[in-house]
Amino acid sequence: MAKKLPKVDVVIVGVGWGGGIIASELTKQGLNVVGLERGKERKTEDYFMVHDELRYALRYELMQDLSKETITFRSKTSVRALPMRSYGSFLLGTGLGGAGVHWNGHTFRFLPYDFEIRSKTVERYGEKKIPADMTIQDWGITYDQLEPYFDKFERMAGISGEENPLAGKRSKPYPTPPMKKMPSMKMFEEAAKKKNWHPYMLPSANLSEAYTNPDGISRAACQYCGFCERFGCEYGAKADPVVTVIPVAQKTGKFEIRTHSQVRRILHTGNKATGVLYTDVTTGEEIEQPADIVVLTSYVFNNTRLLLLSKLGRPYDPNTGKGVIGKNYAYQVIRGGATGFFEDREFNYYAGAGALGIVLDDFNGDNFDHKDLKFIHGASISHTMTGQRPIQTNPVPQGTPSWGKDFKAASLKYINRTLSVGAQGASMPFRHHFLDLDPTYKDVFGDPLIRITFDFEEQDRQLAAFTAERCGELLQEMGASKVEVNGKLGPYDIVPYQSTHNTGGVIMGASPDTSAVNNYLQMWDAENVFVVGASAFGHNSGYNPTGTMGALSYRCAEGILKYHKSGGGMVV
Amino acid sequence: MVVLAQTNNENDQPVSRRNFLKNSGLVIGGLVVGGVAGSLLAKPKTPAPTQPGATPAPTADFNQALMYFTPEQFKVVDAACERIFPEDENGPGAKALGAAYFIDHQLAGDWGFNSRDYMQGPFYQGEATQGYQGRLKRREIFDIGIQEMNNYSNSTQKKKFYELAPEQQDEVLKAFETDEVKLTTISASAFFKMLRASTLEGVYSDPLYGGNKNMDGWKLKNYPGNQMTYSQVIEQDKFVKMAPLSLRDHQHG
Ligand SMILES: Cc1cc2nc3c(=O)[nH]c(=O)nc-3n(C[C@H](O)[C@H](O)[C@H](O)COP(=O)(O)OP(=O)(O)OC[C@H]3O[C@@H](n4cnc5c(N)ncnc54)[C@H](O)[C@@H]3O)c2cc1C
Ligand code: SF4
Numbered sequence: 001m002a003k004k005l006p007k008v009d010v011v012i013v014g015v016g017w018g019g020g021i022i023a024s025e026l027t028k029q030g031l032n033v034v035g036l037e038r039g040k041e042r043k044t045e046d047y048f049m050v051h052d053e054l055r056y057a058l059r060y061e062l063m064q065d066l067s068k069e070t071i072t073f074r075s076k077t078s079v080r081a082l083p084m085r086s087y088g089s090f091l092l093g094t095g096l097g098g099a100g101v102h103w104n105g106h107t108f109r110f111l112p113y114d115f116e117i118r119s120k121t122v123e124r125y126g127e128k129k130i131p132a133d134m135t136i137q138d139w140g141i142t143y144d145q146l147e148p149y150f151d152k153f154e155r156m157a158g159i160s161g162e163e164n165p166l167a168g169k170r171s172k173p174y175p176t177p178p179m180k181k182m183p184s185m186k187m188f189e190e191a192a193k194k195k196n197w198h199p200y201m202l203p204s205a206n207l208s209e210a211y212t213n214p215d216g217i218s219r220a221a222c223q224y225c226g227f228c229e230r231f232g233c234e235y236g237a238k239a240d241p242v243v244t245v246i247p248v249a250q251k252t253g254k255f256e257i258r259t260h261s262q263v264r265r266i267l268h269t270g271n272k273a274t275g276v277l278y279t280d281v282t283t284g285e286e287i288e289q290p291a292d293i294v295v296l297t298s299y300v301f302n303n304t305r306l307l308l309l310s311k312l313g314r315p316y317d318p319n320t321g322k323g324v325i326g327k328n329y330a331y332q333v334i335r336g337g338a339t340g341f342f343e344d345r346e347f348n349y350y351a352g353a354g355a356l357g358i359v360l361d362d363f364n365g366d367n368f369d370h371k372d373l374k375f376i377h378g379a380s381i382s383h384t385m386t387g388q389r390p391i392q393t394n395p396v397p398q399g400t401p402s403w404g405k406d407f408k409a410a411s412l413k414y415i416n417r418t419l420s421v422g423a424q425g426a427s428m429p430f431r432h433h434f435l436d437l438d439p440t441y442k443d444v445f446g447d448p449l450i451r452i453t454f455d456f457e458e459q460d461r462q463l464a465a466f467t468a469e470r471c472g473e474l475l476q477e478m479g480a481s482k483v484e485v486n487g488k489l490g491p492y493d494i495v496p497y498q499s500t501h502n503t504g505g506v507i508m509g510a511s512p513d514t515s516a517v518n519n520y521l522q523m524w525d526a527e528n529v530f531v532v533g534a535s536a537f538g539h540n541s542g543y544n545p546t547g548t549m550g551a552l553s554y555r556c557a558e559g560i561l562k563y564h565k566s567g568g569g570m571v572v
Numbered sequence: 573m574v575v576l577a578q579t580n581n582e583n584d585q586p587v588s589r590r591n592f593l594k595n596s597g598l599v600i601g602g603l604v605v606g607g608v609a610g611s612l613l614a615k616p617k618t619p620a621p622t623q624p625g626a627t628p629a630p631t632a633d634f635n636q637a638l639m640y641f642t643p644e645q646f647k648v649v650d651a652a653c654e655r656i657f658p659e660d661e662n663g664p665g666a667k668a669l670g671a672a673y674f675i676d677h678q679l680a681g682d683w684g685f686n687s688r689d690y691m692q693g694p695f696y697q698g699e700a701t702q703g704y705q706g707r708l709k710r711r712e713i714f715d716i717g718i719q720e721m722n723n724y725s726n727s728t729q730k731k732k733f734y735e736l737a738p739e740q741q742d743e744v745l746k747a748f749e750t751d752e753v754k755l756t757t758i759s760a761s762a763f764f765k766m767l768r769a770s771t772l773e774g775v776y777s778d779p780l781y782g783g784n785k786n787m788d789g790w791k792l793k794n795y796p797g798n799q800m801t802y803s804q805v806i807e808q809d810k811f812v813k814m815a816p817l818s819l820r821d822h823q824h825g
Contacts, residue, residue, distance in 0.1 A: 049822070066690045223800065347811070387802075408665075
């Protein structure tokens with residue numbers, strides 16, 4: 001029998017960006033909140049020895065321990081899914097702050113087009129433009145409705161940026177000015193302007209200057225140290241839940257964090273949750289935490305997995321297209337980029353920051369005409385400088401051997417003479433891309449792993465080829481001596497790192513028939529359960545997800561407060 | 573040139589994190605983020621031990637001793653690493669940089685045991701896009717791979733791998749790289765990939781792991797290692813060279 005604790009107002013499963021934002025907003029309003037986090041505690045002091053590429057970038061110091069839990073993957077239902085045994089395609093966060101500790105900090109707002117993607121595509125191109133098995137749908141919310149929450153997230157995090165001329169309207173400018181411009185970023189800017197494209201500085205959660213946010217949290221400016229993504233920031237310059245929202249929640253005295261607490265089930269009677277069951281992983285003890293409201297903030301995979309394990313909500317069935325939990329899993333198309341080699345210029349390539357870059361959206365969303373193209377949506381095109389660490393960065397022109405004398409000579413020559421322009425492509429959902437429970441493989445507790453069924457489609461291949469060409473043209477204009485365009489997208493491969501931008505599984509929408517949560521991220525099938533994360537995205541845009549996910553978290557917090565006040569029912 | 577780089581060169585003194593934080597006037601306030609910075613500013617500087625008048629004796633590198641490989645295995649790996657990243661007119665190769673010691677030390681720990689990988693069965697052969705699906709751990713793969721390199725060298729040249737001329741060693745490595753060598757227990761090309769990747773790790777990781785001796789791997793690449801800040805470098809048009817700093821410098825500097 002599990003030990004039963006006294007009931008609290010709200011229990012949160014996982015304390016990353018989602019969990020931290022919900023906790024700070026609810027505790028400020030006086031609710032009692034318990035946050036259960038499976039990993040360990042984190043603080044800035046932990047990063048004293050953080051400039052260690054091997055430990056953090058290649059041995060994944062801060063990421064989920066796959067020996068305990070991983071995902072399984074197959075390209076289609078006729079293939080046997082197998083576990084991702086070591087890290088590859090994406091890197092899962094764990095511990096206080098979750099992946100928000102070791103993210104880059106690229107902080108975008110999805111486009112107005114994204115939230116009404118089906119209507120707007122049909123309006124401009126007709127129904128026929130959408131392939132029969134592409135399951136895009138509107139999100140049940142508009143950009144204008146979400147705008148105040150974007151602003152809230154950006155102010156909390158102190159995002160450094162400048163107006164993007166091709167995006168949705170902003171109510172206020174960014175709270176801090178853009179980051180410093182490296183020479184190659186100026187080259188990108190000039191080249192793009194010559195082509196009549198619209199470059200702007202990448203919105204960054206690495207602070208361009210010291211900043212105090214509306215919660216009274218002060219943080220120092222970024223030092224461009226070059227150890228950002230996959231690392232924690234020793235200065236607290238990078239916005240991360242541990243140095244922003246979590247301390248605000250803790251200061252209220254209403255937030256109790258329990259680390260090393262792995263949630264195993266959501267407990268429910270009928271269609272209302274009564275709390276959660278978790279295991280204290282240090283002792284193995286099983287504990288029941290009753291609560292009036294349960295908030296899942298355990299990332300895309302565990303949000304979906306916990307619902308399926310707990311038999312809450314209607315599981316998605318790809319054969320009928322019915323059911324919603326596990327539906328519309330999507331990812332990101334990262335392959336459409338280009339590399340430029342510069343024979344007579346050396347750049348200070350070792351320096352950089354996680355979100356230092358310059359970007360344009362002329363080929364993102366529906367900002368360009370798709371009439372004669374065999375895909376919808378597009379990609380943001382950017383040049384970023386994260387600090388090229390030496391183990392993982394060994395650029396050589398095509399045709400160079402991958403080892404030996406010639407490799408050594410070329411990699412030393414080109415290390416500081418290579419620039420890349422990349423495209424971050426949108427990923428559309430398809431009927432046969434989904435998440436469910438694996439029938440064979442289990443986690444360390446004996447619970448089934450989540451299973452991904454996903455592959456790239458013709459849509460993705462067309463998109464990658466198209467955006468790679470644009471990247472190549474830009475590098476040409478930037479004066480590269482030699483340009484290599486990498487637009488050929490193979491099958492989805494779990495091995496090489498692409499991005500930790502997994503989306504879907506518990507998507508939001510206007511109707512319980514086609515979505516799992518409403519536009520406050522409240523579950524249609526269990527009114528006191530809220531599911532926060534990129535799991536709510538109906539598709540993935542040509543941007544990193546966290547800006548939009550953060551905005552939705554603020555919106556959800558407001559919904560929970562309304563629900564708490566009204567004492568029941570769906571929030572409208 | 574930038575301020576920091578100058579400081580480096582003029583005084584031949586690394587900029588310690590503590591001094592950097594003091595001098596840069598970094599204001600870190602608020603609720604939490606004192607963190608590393610705060611605790612360092614508060615900590616009194618421990619005086620460096622000095623031995624006036626004494627000429628320091630060359631210290632032995634205590635790190636260069638085997639934790640996992642047998643001496644025979646080490647010879648094979650050391651020779652193979654050197655072919656992957658050979659000494660040339662640019663500077664030292666993997667051997668001088670200690671890459672094989674690095675690999676030895678890594679195999680002795682977590683990484684060699686795949687302790688943070690999912691190693692539960694059942695094991696099935698998968699598609700290439702599903703990644704490694706074997707039951708063997710990295711140290712076992714190295715054991716087999718090394719043995720097979722010697723076997724192959726023996727059957728083609730009647731010599732052990734490390735006794736071959738460099739060009740012949742390259743032939744053997746190529747045969748592994750392209751799966752021309754047919755192995756049953758492991759994939760020859762996957763072993764080669766692992767060997768290549770860990771050679772580069774040994775060349776370029778912080779010297780605390782036993783490779784990248786004297787930070788000479790970083791010097792080859794003009795890589796400055798662990799620096800406190802590049803704020804003054806970031807906008808510069810010209811390439812800024814700096815003497816590298818290691819994590820040891822960081823902790824003891
Ligand atoms: C290297 C890297 C770079 C990135 N860069 C960017 C970027 O530049 N821009 C961007 O927008 N996004 C980026 N991302 C993605 C970004 O980090 C995530 O979108 C974001 O952190 C997700 O927040 P979350 O709160 O939904 O989930 P997470 O941060 O993953 O937090 C979930 C938490 O739940 C905990 N948890 C999970 N299951 C359980 C359970 N059963 N019981 C208890 N606790 C549980 C986890 O331990 C974790 O702490 C990056 C990610 C990585 C890995
Ligand atoms: S690049 Fe800037 S934000 Fe990122 S870890 Fe370094 S100092 Fe922090």
